[in-house]
Amino acid sequence: MKRGTQIIIIAAVMITAVIYAVDLAANTGINLSGDLSADTDYTEIREYEGEKLSSVNDFRENSIKGPVYPDMDKYQLKISGLVKNPLSYTYNEAISGFRNHSKVTTLYCVEGWEATIFWEGISVSELIGSSEPEEAADTVIFHAYDGYTTSFPLEYITGNEIILAYSMNGIILPPQRGYPFQLVAEDKWGYKWIKWVTEIELSDERNYRGYWESRGYSNSADLNEGFFGN
Structure with a gap:
């Protein structure tokens, strides 16, 4: 040539x-740069109902392949697996078709840092319910753009009003934080907070182990327990 x-x-x-x-x-x-301060200095909420919040900039980039920049013209959030009615949603369909939920929750990373954020998103239970899980379904597997996966017992999802966040501290999720959706897996270690979610799969594979879990991390990932083992 x-x-x-x-x-x-x-x-x-x-x-x-x-x-x-x-x-x-x-x-x-x-903002697509590594430093998010250009977006967050003037618009990011730093306190909610009297509680001090961390900054979006307090998070470390520790994903398995680096930030993902999805093609939103092609993006679909799929509800699949053991459901009677498999469905797919565009980003706009998902955030406009389900009720908004909000909560202040802290992410605790196994690396030793933490961040308390005001999250807004849609209910995973409502997403799943719209597809009518089959009776055999007892596990929820989340899939991400970069190949990352993690799973939870179905009762954890339905019993804790777990949300897929599209906003943090009043701003749309930056790509570095998982745009379009990040799971807010409260009371679980940070590796369960999967980013860039593309699919929610209902399964009967109770012992399914995701990316870090298959490498020795705890499958339950409860904060009151160590993150290696079970």
Whole structure:
């Protein structure tokens, strides 16, 4: 290949990447740089009902493949597996078709840091209910864009009003925090708070082990227990 042709191809790729980034920022109102302060200095809520909140910038980037930038024109949130009525939702269908829920919850990372955030999102129980789980379903498996997975007993999801968050501290989730959806898995270690969620699968595989769980981390991930083992 001639050098001139190579330069043209490289330039075309770079232009495409810039157009994508500009389009994503325009449609979400979020900053795509590693430092989120440009978005959060003036719009991020730092206190809610008298409780001090951490900043979006307090989180560390520790995903398995780095931040994901989904193509929202193609994005679908799927409800699959042992359900009578498998369904898929666009981002807008999901956030407009289900009630908004909010809560202040703290994420505790196994690395030793924590962040208390005001989360807003949609109920996983309501999403699942719309697809009518089969009687045999006792486990909920979450899938992410980057291949990450994790699971929970169905009763944990339905008994704790667990939400899929699309907003934190009053701003739309940045890509670094899991846009379009991050699970708020309260009372569980941070590796259960799966980001970039694409699919919620109902299963009868009670012993399913996700990405970190299959590498020795606790499947239950209860905060009052160690994160290695069971």
